[in-house]
Amino acid sequence: MGETTAETRTRMTYAERHTQLLEVARELIRQKGSDALTLARLAEHAGVTKPLVYQHFGTRPAVLAELYGEFKARTHVALDRTLSTAEADRATVARIISDAYIDCIDAESTELPGIAGALSGSAELEDLREEADAAFSARCCRALEPFTDSGHLPEGSMQAILGAADGIARAIVLGRITSSEGRTALAKVVAAVV
Known part of the structure; x- marks a missing residue:
């Protein structure tokens, strides 16, 4: 043969x-x-x-949910990596948080809006967002709390940061602002909230 x-x-x-x-x-x-x-x-x-x-x-939503989850996980890894070597001042930590978030938006800007849009209104996306927001919030709180007067970052403050991050990310994806403008704006919001 x-x-x-x-x-x-x-x-x-x-x-x-x-x-x-x-x-x-x-x-x-x-x-x-x-x-x-x-x-x-x-x-x-x-x-x-x-x-x-x-x-x-x-199911198709299961594929989309995994892709969305991977995006959020990469954001957390990037944040952890840079925070572990950060100088201990509020402005630097705020910039690191901003850069980690926007870096992932830049890397995923083609796929992420479509994935989130396809999952919009689904229970899967809401669960993923809640889990991702909780994980991101925990990381931010650990990094930012040393710069607060009370040693604690209130939940409302963290929600302000998350809202700003989402809004700025959306503006970048839609081309309303540049990544550089988004980084600067988000870093200022984070530092101001603290």
């Missing part, structure tokens, strides 16, 4: 395949928008069967 010209397929672990499918989904959204993402298209673009995609995600 002679060799065939067909490529030999390599088997991936479940985790490797899951990562690959998320990367393909991200690329599909980047190229064609979130409306183009269906589980069937994801399977086609990944070169796998539809049942395999359903096994990994089950």
Whole structure:
């Protein structure tokens, strides 16, 4: 028997395949928008069967929710990394928080609005937002509390920071302001709130 010209397929672990499918989904959204993402298209673009995609995600919102969760997780990692080496002054910490948030917006500006839009009104997105906001708030509070008079950052203050971050991110994505303007504005808000 002679060799065939067909490529030999390599088997991936479940985790490797899951990562690959998320990367393909991200690329599909980047190229064609979130409306183009269906589980069937994801399977086609990944070169796998539809049942395999359903096994990994089950629903389209589940794919979108994972992509949104990954974005928020990257924001937290960036924030943790830079805060661990930060100088101990309010302006520097405020700038680090601003930069970490805006860096992730810049990196995800093509996909994130479509993902959030596709999930809008869903319970999944609300749960993800609450979890992500709580995690981001906890990190910010730990970093900012040493600069408060009471040693505590009130919940209302943290909500002001989150609101400003979301509003500035939306303005950047829509092209109303530049990333640089957004960084400066958010850093000023964070420092002022503290």
